[in-house]
Amino acid sequence: MSKFRRTLRQTFTVIRRDFTATVFTPTFLLFLLAPLIFLTFSVAGGIGASQITDSSADKLRMVVIAPPAQSATIQQVDRQLRTLFPKRGDEAPPPLVIVAPDANPAAQARGMFDADAFEAAAVLHGPLDKPEILYAARGWGEAQYLAQIAEQTLRVQRAGLGPAPLSTPTRTAVTREQASFSGKGQVASAGVFGIFFLTLFLSGQAVGTMAEERSNKVIEVLAAAVPLESVFFGKLIAMFAVAVLFLAFWATLIVNGAKLLPEGAMRLFADAAPAVGPVAFPLLFVGYFTMAYMLLGAMFLSLGAQTNTQRELQMLSLPITFFQMGMFGLALAGTATPGSWVAFIAEAFPFSSPFAMIGRAGNSSAIWPHLVALAWQALWVAITVTVGARLFRRGVLKSGNPPFWKRRRAAIDTTVN
Amino acid sequence: MAVSASGLVKRFGARRVVDGVDIAVPEGMVYGVLGPNGAGKTTTLRMLLGIIEPDGGARTLLGHDNPRDASDSVGYLPEERGLYPGMKCREAIAFMGALRGLPWAVGRKRAVDLMEAAGLGHAADDKIRKLSKGMAQLVQLLGSVVHEPKLLVLDEPFSGLDPVNQERLEKLIRAQRDRGATILFSTHVMAHAERLCDRLSIIAGGKVRFEGTVTDARATLPFKAHYTPHHDAAGAGALLPTDAEREGEGWRFTMPSEGIEALLVKLIDAGHGISGLSIERPGLHDAFVRIVGQQALEDAA
Structure with a gap:
């Protein structure tokens, strides 16, 4: 040999x-x-953490204090702006609540942050051309969103436009010839x-x-x-x-x-x-x-x-x-x-x-x-x-x-x- | 020659553990390497097998200059016994055979046969950790012969065994010799060497102090006489050689080089008579003690 x-x-x-x-x-x-031990604890921890997060996220709201006459337009603008965000996930802004103003809207706005029924992330009050936006810690994004609500609502009102969209785009998904x-x-x-x-x-x-x-x-x-x-x-x-x-x-x-995952779950890796x-x-x-x-x-x-x-x-x-x-x-x-x-x-x-x-x-x-x-x-x-x-x-x-x-x-x- | 070495040297730090050892083991022979603890026996065997490289000298194993080339034809029982405790006995034996080129399936079958022959058949499927030390040692020995090696090297094979297992081991070694294998083993227990060895080397202080047969070794010492006088035991001492030592009612002394007859005549004439007389051949033990003792004196000088 x-x-x-x-x-x-x-x-x-x-x-x-x-x-x-x-x-x-x-x-x-x-x-x-051994990975099962890791997965079990991760899943258990994840479920617990998401339950805590979900319960607090469910209560999160953006508030606009505006006269009832403006409500319909504000809601229409909110619907249009929300199309920029995915339907699921953390990126979408919390639901919008429109409240009629009382005698002191500034005090009313501050009071929203202490409400028991919901947790206010940002509150807008005052005229839409010069609105006051208050926001809580980590509510800066929601404050920006409310600023856009005010801007777009004002534009719609001044242009006298109805609820129907003016543009109807056609969307086509394209696959790249080369890797990006x-x-x-x-x-x-x-x-x-x-x-x-x-x-x-x-x-x-x-x-x-x-x-x-x-x-x-x-x-x-x-x-x-x-x-x-x-x-x-x-x-x-x-x-x-x-x-x-x-x-x-x-x-x-x-x-x-992976085959059991819902469709679109791998979208992050599509590119x-x-x-x-x-x-x-x-x-x-x-x-x-x-x-x-x-x-x-x-x-x-x-x-x-x-x-x-x-x-x-x-x-x-x-x-x-x-x-x-x-x-x-x-x-x-x-x-x-x-x-x-x-x-x-x-x-x-x-x-x-x-x-x-x-x-x-x-x-x-x-x-x-x-x-x-x-x-x-x-x-x-x-x-x-x-x-x-x-x-x-x-x-x-x-x-x-x-x-x-x-x-x-x-x-x-x-x-x- | 199954094994030959000339001028083997091994240093550990500044110490020359093996200092120019020459060994020649003819094929088919049982050859003993004897020596006191720390003499360099194990180091010599490890160098012969290629486990460690010598710092000087040359060796051949079954005709190969590189011992590794002969490894499939060699069986080895190291001084420090080692088996995987989680392995079954027959698996352990088959594994050791597989390391030397024996197919696992053949090894497993032979393992069972060997264990039966050694009286350990009942333990073939036992795990090593369940065995007594002596049984584990026998299993390891069976592992070193399962591939039917041409050369079997055993380092202190009898240490730690009870008399019954020592007897079994001697039987196993003889069976290997009868099969035609050459056996090289080290020991410091003279009785085994005396019974088994065809030739032997006595190593002390890293050097070979004696090489030859058991008879040659014993011949390095003169015969001893044990004489018991009939009358006046104390007075008889004056007529005996100067190294005579009193032993009970008699005397023990080295046989005179010219024979014992003249001395006996003198003792009878002096009226001491003879109540008992025996001539003793010196044993390997005595030869070993003298050779190793001489080396110790030389080293001290």
Whole structure:
């Protein structure tokens, strides 16, 4: 059997052991369903928060204190202005209440803010050509709206126009031939965020995978039978396979769940279109996620393998998270300024490269840089694993040549002796 | 040669743990590496297997300069035993075989057969964490032979085993030798080495102090005589060699180089008579103590 085939076989043996040892345990079920805990609490918290918000939003009103003769025109103007806002969502202004003025409209307006029946966001009183608008904290938008109500009502009155609209437009939805700048930017940012969160949640697990072998003393058996590089690669790939299983499970749920969403729920992303095209982008996303996982996982695995105690291992989690955040920040800065030197550094630095390059895939249509980047990142995966295995051999197994400065000192000592 | 090494050197910091070790293990032989604690036995075995790289010297394993190239034909039981506690016994054995190129399915089948033969058949589906230390050690040994290696390297295989399991292990080692495998094992318990080894090396202070057969090792010491006089045991001492030591009613002394006959004649003529006489061959234990003790004296000097 050739050396390569033997190494491959040994790596697969390690993968198989680690994968089955991880997946066929009750803990894996907990790991797989962990997002449910997050979702359950998020949904419960969201429902509670929205109930509180809704109950206060339901009571929110804009008030116009005006003679009954003006009511019909004001209501007509309000109806026309409301067509500028979507029917659902937070952008629409609260309902308008028209109240007849009493003897002291200024005092009446102030009194509206203390009313029990509703919560006034802004109140308009006085003549429409010189109205007084009072508004509460966070009621500036409503005050602007009331100002427009006054302006448009006055215009309608002076022009002597009826309720029928003067203009009857024809609306036609157009699909762009090319991705818009905002659409590309949206996809680029989503890609960077996506890979960052996936690696943040999943690759950190690699840090403790050698701890089992060290505590069980199995490492001696493995090191005697298999090259350490195979052990490292095997463990890394097994953890990646576990991550892929996790993602496949949730992706299936999300894709099927998305079908249940009401029509138009994805309208926010209607303009989102990656520059490399809708087929290449998901493929590149998978490729860069793989590389990001492998690169960061290899580094974390190598660092974790050097630790002697569980406490040392736990101490690593904070610097690891910050390192990932740093790579994410660098990649995001590069994505926001395509073609800049920051973007170049983010794309070239191996550990931020996958994040930055998925951003580039969103912004730029050229494919060849991605082939170069994937090869570059794969090379760094190999380098990181090799360096990690050597450090392990030297630091933990006490093997291999000493570092060059120690070799030099030993040579000097020998010469002196 | 199944294993050969010349001038192996390993330093840990400034200390030379292994200092120019030469070993040659012919094929099909049970070869012991004996030495006191800290002699460098484990480090030597680890270098031979390629787990750690030597700082000097050369070694070949089953004809390969790089021990890794022979790894599929080697079985190894390390001094620090290690198994995955969550694995079933037969899975653990099959896994160790798979690391050495044995297909999992074959490994599982052989594991059951091996466990049956070793009297552990009832535990084939038990998880490692349920086993006693001795049983786990035997399972690991079975894992190191499941792929039927040409060379079996055992580092302190008897440590931590009760007499019954030690007997089982000796039987297993003999079975491997009968299969044609070469066995290289380290120990500091002389009784096992005396019973099992065809040849042996005694390592002390990182150097080989003796190499040869058990008989050769024992021959480094003269025979001992145990003589019990019929009359006046105390007075007989004056006629005996200077190293004679009183032992109960008799004396123990080194056999004179010219033989014991002349001495006996003298003792009979002096009226001490012979109530008992035995000639003892020195054991491996005595040879080991002398060789290692000599090294300690040399180091002290």
